[in-house]
Amino acid sequence: MIRVLIADDQELIRQSLSFVLDAQADITMVGTASNGREAIELVRKEKPDVVLMDIRMPEVDGVECTRLIKAAHPQIKVIILTTFDDDEYVFGALRYGASGYLLKGVSVSELANAVREVVRGGSIIMPGVASKALEMFARMARGSMQIAVDTQQTASLQENEWRVIREVGCGKSNKEIAAALCLSEGTVRNYLSSVLSKLDLRDRTQLAIWAVQTGVTADPYGDRT
Template identity: 30%
Template sequence: MNQTVRIAVVDDNKLVRSGIKLSLLSEGEFEVVGEADDGAGAVDLCRRTRPDIVLMDVRMRKMDGLSATREVKRYYPKTGVLILTMHENPDYLVEAVRAGAAGYVLKDATQEDLADAIRKVLGGETALDARLSAKVIQSLANEKENRSRPRASENSVHPLTPRELEILQTVALGKTNPEIAAVHGIKTGTVKNHVEHIIAKLGVSDRTQAVVKALEMKMISFPREMNSAPEDRTLGDEPYG
């Protein structure tokens, strides 16, 4: 990346923040623009610094990470939020994505994994593996389908082209940009451009939210591959850190 990525680190543990900061700075392309130790501080930090990415802890005083994520995405929708967690619990990640998070980073992640997650979000991808991404999309779509009144309005979006609808239908399977490119026989960069246009047209902040909104508005169909997939195993039953 040619441009420095501005990152805010939010965690109630000073040692964790210090470790993350050192990992980020060693990459060269990342700049830590500020730190906060609670959710309220995270929202204020975003107001003052307007970071590209927020690494957000979950359990914090004054305001928890999910509430803070909702506030950040409400006022600064272009800021990407990655949840910092100790455990990879798919059911909990549904709540995080519902709040507007683009994915998660485990607190014991390697420097390479942390940097990769940030780059994915900056590139318009979701920092969830395909299995978890599919589970999140399914849960959110089912929830919205059961509502008596859909929240999305056709007046709030711009029509998608047939090609964009094809791409979005494949995104709904939780596939990465290279995998989508292989399915459609196009370049990865072309997929990235399509996804960026889709996100802009639907007025959402990331690809997962784009899929959920498109399903809600019946612009695409619910992927049958999800329904036929084996039941996922919860990877961590303990509360998030």
């Protein structure tokens, strides 16, 4: 059973998301928080698998809340709930380890599948905002946050792993990568796990930033072998 906590300062959002997620056979709600400070306290008490995090909250905003939660509980996944106006906030949350973001108002199936995907180790970037994600990754790559990978670590990467890295850097989901490379989603997940282990990277977001920094996304095949 996937344990989920919702942090949002709007009561209607908290109630509606709780209702639809609790109706899923494999998901259970463990709490709701109306501000960031309350969210941190509930996370410490309940140890959820996933936190659905509003980006703009009183007392402690979603960016700082993400930073504190991931620092204390790196295994807990955070999905940011956002609007089109929250780009810079999302940028900060991704830097601190959020597994992706959803626009408020997504369908029930998209929301539930997003929760399942991050628990499996994936990341969530909705198709409608994928271009914004790429812009964010590019800004990260040009900015102060540099992802360091030793050249010896890349030496053991296989051809298909390079191709998967390229697709991740382009903001594609596991399903989209599987379709593009004619692989199963399970195989894509296995490649991603292998790549993260070989490069000693924390998560998919760091991998995407590194792919942009190093120019892998500009490689026609993503193959450096």
